Amino acid sequence: MSDEVAAGLVRVRLDLSYDGREFSGWAKQAGGRRTVQGEIEDALRTVTRSPETYELTVAGRTDAGVHARGQVAHVDLPREVWAEHHVKLLKRLAGRLPRDVRVWALREAPSGFNARFSAVWRRYAYRVTDNPGGVDPLLRGHVLWHDWPLDVDAMNEAARGLLGEHDFAAYCKKREGATTIRTLQELSLVRGEDGIVTATVRADAFCHNMVRSLIGALLFVGDGHRTPDWPAKVLAAGVRDSAVHVVRPHGLTLEEVGYPADELLAARNKEARNKRSLPGAGCC
Numbered sequence: 001m002s003d004e005v006a007a008g009l010v011r012v013r014l015d016l017s018y019d020g021r022e023f024s025g026w027a028k029q030a031g032g033r034r035t036v037q038g039e040i041e042d043a044l045r046t047v048t049r050s051p052e053t054y055e056l057t058v059a060g061r062t063d064a065g066v067h068a069r070g071q072v073a074h075v076d077l078p079r080e081v082w083a084e085h086h087v088k089l090l091k092r093l094a095g096r097l098p099r100d101v102r103v104w105a106l107r108e109a110p111s112g113f114n115a116r117f118s119a120v121w122r123r124y125a126y127r128v129t130d131n132p133g134g135v136d137p138l139l140r141g142h143v144l145w146h147d148w149p150l151d152v153d154a155m156n157e158a159a160r161g162l163l164g165e166h167d168f169a170a171y172c173k174k175r176e177g178a179t180t181i182r183t184l185q186e187l188s189l190v191r192g193e194d195g196i197v198t199a200t201v202r203a204d205a206f207c208h209n210m211v212r213s214l215i216g217a218l219l220f221v222g223d224g225h226r227t228p229d230w231p232a233k234v235l236a237a238g239v240r241d242s243a244v245h246v247v248r249p250h251g252l253t254l255e256e257v258g259y260p261a262d263e264l265l266a267a268r269n270k271e272a273r274n275k276r277s278l279p280g281a282g283c284c
Contacts, residue, residue, distance in 0.1 A: 003114050003269055009076040012086075013109040014056070016040070018101040020067040021141050021250065027061050036062075039101055040093075044075065047092040048085050059115045059257040060122050060206065065249030067142065070123075070256040074115040082108070112266025113259075117273055121185060121258040123202040126215045126251050130223075131195050143196055144251035148223035152191050155199075155222040159187040161232030162214065170234045170241060171214055172207035180207045187214065197222075205272075209246050216245040 005011045024033035028041075041053050059072040085092070086106065093103050112118065128144040129135055135145045165183040172180045186202035199218070201211050217231040220243065234241045260268050 003112075003117070003266075005076055008079055010079050010082045011074055011076050011109040011113060012082065013105075013107055013113060013115065014040075014073045014075065014103050015105040016071050016073065016101065016103045017069045018067065018071070019141065020062060020065050022100060023064065025062060025064045025066070026058055026071075036068075036101055039098060040073075040103065043093055043096040047089065047096050048077075048081050050081060057115050059119050060254060062252075062254055063209075063249055066252045066254070067250075068254040071254055072115045072119070072257045072259075074109055074113065110262040110265060112262075112269055114265075114269045115257075117269040118259055118265045119205075119257050119272070120260055120268060121202050121204055122206060122254065123186075123200065123256045123258070124206075124211050125253050125255050126199040126201065126211065126247070127196050127253075128199075128215075128219070128247075128251055129196045136194075139196075141250055142253065144248055146219055146223065150197060150219070150222035151224070152189050152197055152222065154224075154228050155189050155197075155218045157228040158218055158221040158231045159189065161229065162187055162235060166235055167238060168207060168210055168235065169238050171210050171217070171244065173209040175208055178207065182207060182210065189218070211252060212246045212249065213244050215251075216247045219247065220244075 018036050022034060023036050026036045028035050028038045037056055037058065041056060045053050054075050054077055056073045056075050062068055062071075090103065090106050097103065126144075127142060128146050128150070130146050130148060130150045135143045163184050163186075165181065167181050169180040174180070183204045185204065186200055189197055189199045191197045199215055201214065214231070217234060220226045221228055221230060226243070234244060259265065
């Protein structure tokens with residue numbers, strides 16, 4: 001599938017962040033719900049005084065309530081619009097966008113760049129505290145309270161059994177026609193001096209609810225309800241387990257998206273569009 005930018009257009013990369021509490025996720029929805037994509041596209045149309053809406057493509061769609069610190073998107077703009085507005089576009093967007101979403105950088109993307117398909121990994125952080133007193137009120141929108149003491153060493157032991165390329169169907173919400181095969185590159189947890197446990201989760205891509213389901217399983221290990229080998233057994237079973245809870249979204253933040261060198265962008269773009277299967281797996 002070709003991803004050539006149409007004649008007369010220029011592809012622009014946007015680096016952005018948002019507080020997800022008041023958004024119904026990234027993607028535009030029917031019914032007038034407030035979304036990150038909708039806010040940025042409306043602002044872009046207004047500040048460029050354009051009669052049409054220029055649609056954004058994002059590295060990873062986030063669910064309602066999920067935050068982003070290092071989200072990436074792209075938009076194809078008419079070359080004359082980019083030439084006229086790009087010098088002042090960042091500042092004008094800052095004046096037009098609501099305070100819970102910011103665009104930090106706008107630049108012409110290199111050849112072959114696609115915010116979604118050129119990415120080689122996405123890194124999320126999930127933050128949770130087991131402080132008996134609850135969550136710091138100043139952090140309540142970004143940290144989950146778990147009211148059982150957590151054994152971080154046991155959680156890390158369990159996490160190691162989930163690394164690598166697997167079919168994560170047991171940890172994903174099934175979507176018709178979509179594969180659940182992913183490569184989990186990193187899953188580790190660290191307790192900070194403030195007592196907050198931060199889980200770092202990095203993969204080539206994520207299926208729906210995957211991160212929050214993985215964290216839900218690890219919390220069950222951390223509080224002693226399951227043994228460290230249990231999450232890997234759930235993974236191997238390949239079906240949803242009612243004991244795996246999808247934790248609340250507000251503890252989750254998309255921290256960073258990784259891309260290859262410019263000369264490899266087009267090849268990665270093409271590769272990522274291929275539907276994957278595990279070795280020995282039947283087709284479709």
